[in-house]
Amino acid sequence: MTLPEPLFDYEACLLACARGEQQALVALYAQESARLLGVAKRIARDSALAEDIVHDAFIKIWMRAASFDPGRGSARGWIFSLTRHLALNCRRDTRLEIQVSESSELALQPLATLDGRHQTQDPLQWPDGCERIYGCLEQLDPARRSCIVHAYVDGYTHAEIANKLDTPLGTVKAWIKRSLSALRECMG
Structure with a gap:
């Protein structure tokens, strides 16, 4: 008969990290590094990059452990959230950049406010001033509109859009x- 594995105290580990106790970071690494690597690999889609992300995550965990607030969520959730955000930022930073002229950029500025659509699906809650860009987007063929939204709101590369x-x-x-x-002309 095997005894159940004792529960790992993530909060105590983070508090010990905040006090500068390196053994706490070592214990945390031993407990979660493999799972965090899995999260980073799913997001980054690159093993070497995922390893770098996990390394950076543990540095941030060590440096920011004192900022953990148990009133805002679990310690384990905080660790996974920190790693996930690093992976997402890394993926965003390493994507192919699209060169956009200044006039196109000005026409697309209202698209940045479309990011709020991820938080709410109620059009009445969308930011003010978007009506014009919505009207211009509505004039586009649905497939072309989808390309623009995927590129400038969702942040997909051209290849990802083509695949999708x-x-x-x-x-x-x-x-x-x-x-x-067409958007530049419509926004004229």
């Missing part, structure tokens, strides 16, 4: 280019 829409990469690039011109 099952459309050739060249077609997606052309749709985005033409749609940006």
Whole structure:
């Protein structure tokens, strides 16, 4: 008969890290590094990059342990959230950058407020001043509108959009280019 594994006290570990007790960080690493690596790999889609993310996560855990607030959530959740955010930021930072002219950027500024659509689906709660861009987006063909939203709101690369829409990469690039011109003209 085997005895159940004792429960790991994440909160006590973080408090010990905040006091500068290195053994607490070692124990935390032994307990969660493999699972955190799995989270980072799923997001980054690259093993070497995921290892770097987990390394950076443990540095941040060590440096920010004192900022953990048990009133806002569990210690384990805090650790996973920190790692997840690092992985998402890393993925965002390493994506192919799209060169956009200054006039296109000005036309697309209202799209940044579309990010609020992830927090609420109620159009009455969307930020003010978006009506114009919504009207211009509505004039686009649905597939082309989808490309623009995926690129500038969801942050997908052209290749990811092509894969998601099952459309050739060249077609997606052309749709985005033409749609940006149409939006620029509409926003005029």
